[in-house]
Amino acid sequence: MTRGLPAGRIGPTEGAVDLPPDDTGEAIGLSASGLTITFGFGPALFRDARGRDRFGIADRQPEALRTLPHFPADVLDPERSYGDLCVQACADDPQVAVHAIRNLARIGFGTVAVRWSQLGFGRTSTTSTSQSTPRNLFGFKDGTANVKAEETSDVAQHVWVADGDDAKAAWLAGGSYLVARRFNMNIEIWDRQSLGDQEDFIGRTKASGAPLSGGTEFTEPDFSMPGSDGPVIPRDAHVRVVHPDFNDGVRMLRRGYNFVDGSDPLGGLNAGLFFIAFMRNPDTQFIPVQNRMAKVDALMEYVKVTGSALFAVPPGIGAGEYVGQALFA
Amino acid sequence: MRKPALVALLLATPLLAACTENVKAADDSGDSRTVSVTSTDDGCELSSAQAPSGTLTFDVTNDGSKVTEFYLLGEDGQRIVGEVENIGPQLSRQLVVSAPEGDYVAACKPGMEGDGIRADFTVTGSDQEPSVSAGDQQQVDQALESYEDYVQDQSDQLVAKTRQFVELYTNGEDDAARALYPEARVHWERIETVAESFGDLDPKTDAREADLEPGQKWTGWHRIEKDLWPPATGYTPLSTKQRAFYADDLLGNIETLDGRVQKLTYTVDQIANGSRGLLEEVASGKVTGEEEIWSHTDLWDFQANVDGARVGYEGLEPIVEHKDPELAQTLEERFAALQKLLDAQKTDDGFVSYDRLSHAEVRQLANAVNALAEPLSELTAVVVS
Incomplete structure (x- = not known):
């Protein structure tokens, strides 16, 4: 499918009239649209809720691959959280991404079952210097300071699990951890905040994305620059709270998406940011930053986390190999 | 029999970059109630020293290196008619204020210290005179x-x-x-x-x-x-x-x-x-x-x-x-x-x-x-x- 070919051997319309097609057909005539598919393994693939070895691989469970702890403001829906495996399909055309997921789920019936799925749109973070920074549903540029593919030493330091990181899970070297968090935004209440307050919550201007300490979008924030009442970038501004300077230099490769799942029962938009981030070690990266954010970030007034999951993403595969071969071999 | 594994499916579809960028509308120079203010570390330049009464907009740009503030003060130079604070270097903010006819003082305060850099500002009478209430x-x-x-x-x-x-x-x-x-x-x-x-x-x-x-x-x-x-x-x-x-x-x-x-x-x-x-x-x-x-x-x-x-x-x-x-x-x-x-x-x-x-x-x-x-x-x- 990543080459624009059908999901099955025969094709959506090429087979016998008395059989269901082995490709569902909605991608007929569409290109591969940059489709990528990423697989991950959840903690429950290794051990069940009672800690028993499920598939004889418990001794290879990575140290950091545990159910994420409860964070303040987590209102998790178990039906939108956790999972043994994850499949992420990304494409420039939503129809192509949905086609991939639908056909993979169909092939898997009997071996796997779908626990939850989330459709996102409009990437909220740049992951390359060649992209302009997109906006999240708060209307702000998001991911200005993200780790970029071109920053190879940062990618090596913060994103990829290295040889020797985890003696039990040598198979994960060259892979990464994927944290998925469904941040529901309190859209209607956010929209009633004044422009100045919104900018103070984020710590950047809404128009250009420049830090409130001045300059343009990519100017480094000056957290010590004084303002009329404390620093000009407030102490609880999002950009300050999650900045590497205040988090032991920690960075993550964020690859989040906006989502809108219709309306909630009271007519509010059921929408927000589907946060996805890749990192070398959630214990030292995501978990401490999320705890700090939940405690002091001004944005927490306007979000509620309804879904959460952690997966270990094995390294990419070469010709003739299968996903996670080093784990199962 | 093995229990089927439960799979989380994540779909994500980046949208293509927008084809064109919105271009900010050019300053409406015909609007005499809009005044551009350029604040620097040692200056405070207004595009006009006067405006007709009504709802005035001051577009304040900070061309200095320190955080600045802009004030519209009463004739006595003390009563604050309107203010906009925390304008970082190279950033702009707007002050919208309702001003009746009279003499005023405009002030930029780079570094947010002292009395600021002041200049007289005059609001002339017009048909959009805001009503003043002594109360x-x-x-x-x-x-x-x-x-x-x-x-x-x-x-x-x-x-x-x-x-x-x-x-x-x-x-x-x-x-x-x-x-x-x-x-x-x-x-x-x-x-x-x-x-x-x-x-x-x-x-x-x-x-x-x-x-x-x-x-x-x-x-x-x-x-x-x-x-x-x-x-x-x-x-x-x-x-x-x-x-x-x-x-x-x-x-x-x-x-x-x-x-x-x-x-x-x-x-x-x-x-x-x-x-x-x-x-x-x-x-x-x-x-x-x-x-x-x-x-x-x-x-x-x-x-x-x-x-x-x-x-x-x-x-x-x-x-x-x-x-x-x-x-x-x-x-x-x-x-x-x-x-x-x-x-x-x-x-x-x-x-x-x-x-x-x-x-x-x-x-x-x-x-x-x-x-x-x-x-x-x-x-x-x-x-x-």
Whole structure:
């Protein structure tokens, strides 16, 4: 499918009239649209809720691959959280991404079952210097300071699990951890905040994305620059709270998406940011930053986390190999 | 047989970059009521030293290296007609201000120190002359005073009823404690935005179980609420000793709050923001039934938040009436419409239990909250303009 070919051997319309097609057909005539598919393994693939070895691989469970702890403001829906495996399909055309997921789920019936799925749109973070920074549903540029593919030493330091990181899970070297968090935004209440307050919550201007300490979008924030009442970038501004300077230099490769799942029962938009981030070690990266954010970030007034999951993403595969071969071999 | 693995499917579809960028509209140079201001470390340049009376817009750009501020001051160079703060280097912000004919002083304050760099500014008479009311300051003073009185009075009642409540609770008079619980909380909810401004007291007093962070001890109203309306299974009631601990703790924190509240003074924008904030409390917690998940007394809190918002607004009403009569009328109507829905849920001893409301009724309440909260979000800007 990543080459624009059908999901099955025969094709959506090429087979016998008395059989269901082995490709569902909605991608007929569409290109591969940059489709990528990423697989991950959840903690429950290794051990069940009672800690028993499920598939004889418990001794290879990575140290950091545990159910994420409860964070303040987590209102998790178990039906939108956790999972043994994850499949992420990304494409420039939503129809192509949905086609991939639908056909993979169909092939898997009997071996796997779908626990939850989330459709996102409009990437909220740049992951390359060649992209302009997109906006999240708060209307702000998001991911200005993200780790970029071109920053190879940062990618090596913060994103990829290295040889020797985890003696039990040598198979994960060259892979990464994927944290998925469904941040529901309190859209209607956010929209009633004044422009100045919104900018103070984020710590950047809404128009250009420049830090409130001045300059343009990519100017480094000056957290010590004084303002009329404390620093000009407030102490609880999002950009300050999650900045590497205040988090032991920690960075993550964020690859989040906006989502809108219709309306909630009271007519509010059921929408927000589907946060996805890749990192070398959630214990030292995501978990401490999320705890700090939940405690002091001004944005927490306007979000509620309804879904959460952690997966270990094995390294990419070469010709003739299968996903996670080093784990199962 | 192996249990099928449960799969999480994540779909994500980046959108292609937008084809064209929006180009910001060029300055409307024909608009004589828009003045560009360029603030540098040692200068304050205005595109014009005068403008016709009416609603003026100052587009302030900081070309200096320090954070700057811009002020429009009265003729005496002291009275602040309008101000915009915290403009970082290379950033712009707007000041929109309603200015009648007269002499003014414009000032940039790079580095936010001293008197700033000043220049005379003249507003000439025009057909859009804003009406001036000599009563303005008097209206403001009155609003501030009555709000102060209101908060102090609510705080006094809160202390008295909390004292009564914890006494009943520690004595094991649970029925009476349950009856008093929502009545005591009304006084907290009416001034909730003030109470919450004390970041150390709020989590100890009003935290819900779901808000706790790991290691945080759960104390306050909702801890006792759960003990008085315990879940059917899996709950161990608090011992007499534990009850005494939580009761003393709550009363102590409420008394500390009261001590601080008595010393507070307010500004009109704080009152207006408080009014808006109380409606946000309704929208995010009360209308969803998340505040009182054990007692289901959410409608008491709901009414109390609305009471507090209305009192705050009513103090400011003469100012709003004068500056934006249309907004005043809308707010009046929408407060009334919301109150009518709440009145329909009143019973002899208070309100219908939240879990008895039908979905349609909750929906109606939510719609009425939105209808009021939206125009209420303009209140602050109007009263300080």
